[in-house]
Amino acid sequence: MYDLSEAETLIRYVLEDFAGVKRWQQWSDETVQLSQDQIFKLQEVLDRLCKGEPYQYILGKQLFAGQWFEVNGNVLIPRPETEELFQLVVEWCKKRSFAPDTIIDHCTGSGCLAVSLKKAFPNARVMGTDVSEKALDVAKKNAKALNAPVEFIQVDLLKPDVAQHLPESVDVIVSNPPYVLLSEAKAMHVNVLKYEPHIALFVPYEDPLIFYRRILEISVNTLNQKGLMAFEINPLYYSELKELFSKFFLVELLKDLSGKNRFLFATKQTK
Numbered sequence: 001m002y003d004l005s006e007a008e009t010l011i012r013y014v015l016e017d018f019a020g021v022k023r024w025q026q027w028s029d030e031t032v033q034l035s036q037d038q039i040f041k042l043q044e045v046l047d048r049l050c051k052g053e054p055y056q057y058i059l060g061k062q063l064f065a066g067q068w069f070e071v072n073g074n075v076l077i078p079r080p081e082t083e084e085l086f087q088l089v090v091e092w093c094k095k096r097s098f099a100p101d102t103i104i105d106h107c108t109g110s111g112c113l114a115v116s117l118k119k120a121f122p123n124a125r126v127m128g129t130d131v132s133e134k135a136l137d138v139a140k141k142n143a144k145a146l147n148a149p150v151e152f153i154q155v156d157l158l159k160p161d162v163a164q165h166l167p168e169s170v171d172v173i174v175s176n177p178p179y180v181l182l183s184e185a186k187a188m189h190v191n192v193l194k195y196e197p198h199i200a201l202f203v204p205y206e207d208p209l210i211f212y213r214r215i216l217e218i219s220v221n222t223l224n225q226k227g228l229m230a231f232e233i234n235p236l237y238y239s240e241l242k243e244l245f246s247k248f249f250l251v252e253l254l255k256d257l258s259g260k261n262r263f264l265f266a267t268k269q270t271k
């Protein structure tokens, strides 16, 4: 379901992208005559929308941190919470006048975090990892289109040999890994389940901490003293995650705009 302003924005994008009706034409009093071909394209879009396909997959793009990212059914549609994570990481660094040299984004998907971080810290070496080759294809396209040289590598974080592919010293590690249990699926929107990649949503073995434990394991010795590990988390497991990371790091939980414990920041030094 869309609210009124979302629906209006969507209609404007659809008119522009699929029927070639420019923004100024949409605002002017002039009548725009659509061709048969344009009407056919609009009908096609309407059919897909009526079936519940997310408009981002239909348009093939999503705005994230002020930039358009290409998306398709092989990548999760970047969420506003993840944009909040990006902003919080940038603020954290700026507040400390910390210019990271090396940044890793695990489970990069569309590359939205990795590419945005490269834009925010152009001098940093930025890497993005993902198990899905098809997701990495999208991430690479986004990095190229947005002129953000990011190194993308295919790794399965759950396999033992991951560390050898990663730098030995890292300043910032971010991740929005899969964090939903299959048992939570019934509470999810049917269109998310139908159209978004399940590998991006669900944890294997019904283990909600699996990716965090693994990223912690491969990063505990490589994160620099002044560095930051920042995660998007499932608010249902914030206390277990806090306990896990507190064994090695100073931990701060941050809330998202809807007031949920959505982000975990782990550092080696005092705030």
Ligand SMILES: C[S@@+](CC[C@H](N)C(=O)[O-])C[C@H]1O[C@@H](n2cnc3c(N)ncnc32)[C@H](O)[C@@H]1O
Pocket (backbone or CB within 6 Å): 075, 076, 077, 078, 079, 082, 106, 107, 108, 109, 110, 111, 112, 113, 129, 130, 131, 132, 135, 155, 156, 157, 158, 176, 177, 178, 179, 199, 200, 201
């Ligand atoms: C929640 S999505 C996040 C995508 C993107 N970072 C974002 O925030 O929009 C999780 C990503 O983890 C990847 N993934 C799933 N299992 C993985 C594994 N075993 N190793 C590495 N990446 C994995 C998925 O392919 C997916 O792109």
